[in-house]
Amino acid sequence: MGRASGQYVQAASPDAVSPVLLLRVLDMPPFSNPEEKTSGYFADSEEFLSFFDEAGNPEAYAPVGLSFDKVSCDNGNKVVSFVLKLDNVSRDFCALASQVQIKGCRVELLRAFREDLSDPEAAQTIMAGSIQGWSITEYSIEADVTAPLNLPMRTPQRLYWPRCHWRFGGQECGYPDSCFGFWERWWKRTSSTYGTIDDTLTADLERISQGIDYSNINPGGQADYYNARILARLIPAFSETYTITVLHDDAVKVWIDGVLKINRWVNESATHTCTFAATAGVPVEIQIDHYEKDGAQRLRVQWSSASQSLEVIGSTVETVKAPASLIGAYASCGKTFADCLARGNVMRFGGFPHILRTRNPREVWTKT
Numbered sequence: 558m559g560r561a562s563g564q565y566v567q568a569a570s571p572d573a574v575s576p577v578l579l580l581r582v583l584d585m586p587p588f589s590n591p592e593e594k595t596s597g598y599f600a601d602s603e604e605f606l607s608f609f610d611e612a613g614n615p616e617a618y619a620p621v622g623l624s625f626d627k628v629s630c631d632n633g634n635k636v637v638s639f640v641l642k643l644d645n646v647s648r649d650f651c652a653l654a655s656q657v658q659i660k661g662c663r664v665e666l667l668r669a670f671r672e673d674l675s676d677p678e679a680a681q682t683i684m685a686g687s688i689q690g691w692s693i694t695e696y697s698i699e700a701d702v703t704a705p706l707n708l709p710m711r712t713p714q715r716l717y718w719p720r721c722h723w724r725f726g727g728q729e730c731g732y733p734d735s736c737f738g739f740w741e742r743w744w745k746r747t748s749s750t751y752g753t754i755d756d757t758l759t760a761d762l763e764r765i766s767q768g769i770d771y772s773n774i775n776p777g778g779q780a781d782y783y784n785a786r787i788l789a790r791l792i793p794a795f796s797e798t799y800t801i802t803v804l805h806d807d808a809v810k811v812w813i814d815g816v817l818k819i820n821r822w823v824n825e826s827a828t829h830t831c832t833f834a835a836t837a838g839v840p841v842e843i844q845i846d847h848y849e850k851d852g853a854q855r856l857r858v859q860w861s862s863a864s865q866s867l868e869v870i871g872s873t874v875e876t877v878k879a880p881a882s883l884i885g886a887y888a889s890c891g892k893t894f895a896d897c898l899a900r901g902n903v904m905r906f907g908g909f910p911h912i913l914r915t916r917n918p919r920e921v922w923t924k925t
Contacts (some may be wrong), residue, residue, distance in 0.1 A: 559900060560842065564797075565739075567701055567758075569921065571639070571845060573583060573820050575873055576632070576668055576669070576670055577600055577601055577602055577606065577668070577669055577671055577674075578596075578600070578601035578623045578666065578667070578668055578669070578670075578683075579599070579600050579601075579606075579608060579618055579666070579667040579669055579680060579829065580599040580600075580601075580623055580641075580643070580664065580665070580666055580667075580846065581596065581597070581598055581610065581611060581664065581665040581669070582597040582598075582599075582659075582662055582664050582668070582688075582911070583596045583611060583662060583663045583665070584596060584662060585597065585657040585658065585659060585662050586657060587618035587657050587658075588656060588657065588658060589656070589850055591658065595609070595657065595767045596605075597619075598610065598616050598619065598621060598686065599618055599619050599620075599621045599623065599890065600618035600619065600621070600660060600813050601621065602618075602620045602621035603620055604612045605617050605618065605620060606618045606620075606674060606675050607674065607815065607916070608677075608679075608680070609670065609677040610663065610756055612794070613677045620645075621643045621644060621645055622642075622643065622644035622645045623641075623642070623643060623644075624641075624642045624644070624665065625640060625641045627641050627723070629749050637874075638686075638689070638701055638702060638703050639684065639686075639701075639702055640699060640700070640701055640702070640779075641664065641699070641700045641701075641702050642697065642698070642699045642700075643697060643698045643725050644697045645697070653834035655693060656833070658687055659691050659700070659870045660689065660690065660691070661687055661688065662687065662688050663686070663687055663688075663703055664685065664686060664687070664700070665682060665685045666682070666683045666684045666685065666690060667680040667681060667682050667683060668680065668681050668683055669804075673919075684702075686702040687702065688700045688702055688705050689700070689701045689703055690701065693846055694787045695831070695852050696735060698911060709742065722789065730850065732892045736874055737767075737874075737877055737879055738765075738767055738789070738871070738878075739765065739766050739768070739769055739787050739788070739789040739877055740765055740787065740788045740789065740880055741762070741763065741764050741765070741766055741769075741784045741785060741786075741789075742762070742763050742785060742786050742885050743755065743760060743761055743762035743763070743774060743776035743783060743784070744761055744783060744784055744785070744908075745761055745776055745777050745779045745782070745783050746749070746762045746782045746783055746784055746848075747782055748781075748782055748828070749914065750782075751782040751783060751784055751848050751850060752784070752808070752822070752848055753784075753850070754830075754846055754848075755829055760776075761777040761779075762774070762776035762777065762782075765879060766846070766861050766871075767857040767871045767872075767877070768858075768869040768870060768871030768872055768877075769787060769845070769856060769869070769870065769871070769901045770856075770857045770858075770869045771855070771856050771857070772854065773853065773855075773865060774849075774853050774854060774856075775854075776898075780847070780851075781850065781851040781852075781887070782850065782851070783847065784846070784848035784849070785840060785844040785845075785846070785847045785848075785856075786844065786845070786846055787844070787846075787847070788841070788842075788843070788844050788845075788880035788882065788883070789842075789843050789878065789879065789880055790840035790841065790842055790877070790878040790879070790880055790881065791840065791841045791842075791843055791870060791877060792838065792839075792841075792875065792876050792877065792878060793835035793836070793837060793838070793839070793841065793862070793863065793864060793876075793877065794837055794838075794839055794864075794873070794876070795835065795837050795862055795863070796818070796835060796837045797837050797864060798832050798833070798835070798862060798863075799832065799833055799834075799835045799836075799860050799861070799862045799864045799865070800827075800830055800831070800832050800860065801813070801819075801830060801831050801832070801833070801843075801858065801860050802828065802830045802831055802857070802858075802859040802861070802867065803819060803828065803830070803845075803857070803858050803859075803872075804827075804828045804853075804855060804856070804857040804859075805821065805825075805827065805828075805829070805847065805855060805856050805857075806823070806825070806826035806827075806828070806849075806853055806854060806855040806856075807823070807825060807826070807847075807848055807849055807850045807854070807883055808821055808822045808828070808846075808848045808850075809821050809825045809845065809846065809847050809856070810822055810844075810845070810846040810847075811823075811831060811843065811844070811845050811846075812840055812842075812843065812844040812900050813831065813833045813841060813843055814842050816840065818831035818832075818833070819831050819878070821847075822846075824850050826853075826855065835862070840878060842880065843920055857868050857869065863917050877903050893901075
């Protein structure tokens with residue numbers, strides 16, 4: 558059973574959303590003719606809603622009052638059964654329910670958002686199971702349903718990012734100052750533009766990486782004519798002179814604290830070095846620009862000192878921090894869903910900690 562599709566997550570992303578419960582009672586066989594099965598579709602709403610059935614076909618969901626409670630669990634924290642109640646159902650449906658075999662029918666309880674009911678993937682299954690018993694009054698139906706699901710599934714689930722609190726109105730950015738790694742951006746270019754880096758363009762490949770030691774990156778599947786800008790803060794362990802060693806094919810430029818140290822903006826396969834004076838624990842800004850014209854591509858960035866053996870920068874844990882410019886750029890709200898994912902954030906799955914609790918599930922939920 559899917560917990561949440563990408564469409565559901567996107568529908569849940571606005572600051573104000575209107576949730577709605579949906580119920581499917583599937584394949585009810587009439588006592589008079591068990592071969593002719595029928596299904597019922599209901600929504601916890603004041604009016605009929607247009608959504609889709611289990612096969613993705615358009616369907617009208619009748620307005621009722623939906624609730625579920627009396628959840629029973631076994632010792633393994635599995636939901637064994639729950640009670641599903643439909644209030645304010647029509648007399649016609651109550652009459653129909655008395656004429657069909659309800660026991661054994663499958664039910665699906667879903668949550669969706671009114672703003673996105675035009676998409677069949679907009680709903681998320683909360684619980685599903687089989688009806689084991691029921692009672693019917695003139696305007697209500699109560700059913701006992703077995704649902705062998707994990708107990709946490711009772712809570713409506715959605716993706717969230719514990720490292721990206723701006724999404725939920727928090728103050729902490731998804732890239733706290735302790736984020737380690739090089740910030741890489743790679744752009745596909747043409748035979749006439751590969752030598753020009755334009756960091757205002759949307760990158761074809763963007764990521765945080767531990768170290769730079771690459772052959773044939775081919776961003777977006779393009780083998781030739783591309784370039785890159787790589788930024789970081791290096792954290793030296795020793796107060797001594799460090800040597801940066803760069804193996805490159807084709808061109809490369811390297812800046813240390815804003816000073817251009819290596820300038821080989823030409824088509825070549827070569828190794829070049831530069832030095833800088835370091836203070837232990839004091840960050841040093843590095844910028845690496847690189848382009849690939851054609852043929853084989855290569856880029857490896859190492860460092861060494863009297864006390865530091867030659868290694869790819871980042872091989873030693875916590876020696877490379879994300880650049881200060883990246884921290885500043887993502888220190889406030891306004892970033893997109895894709896921004897968070899593109900920067901290697903860690904997705905988790907849970908309830909709605911960022912949405913105000915409400916006693917009426919039909920009310921609009923607003924993020925805080």
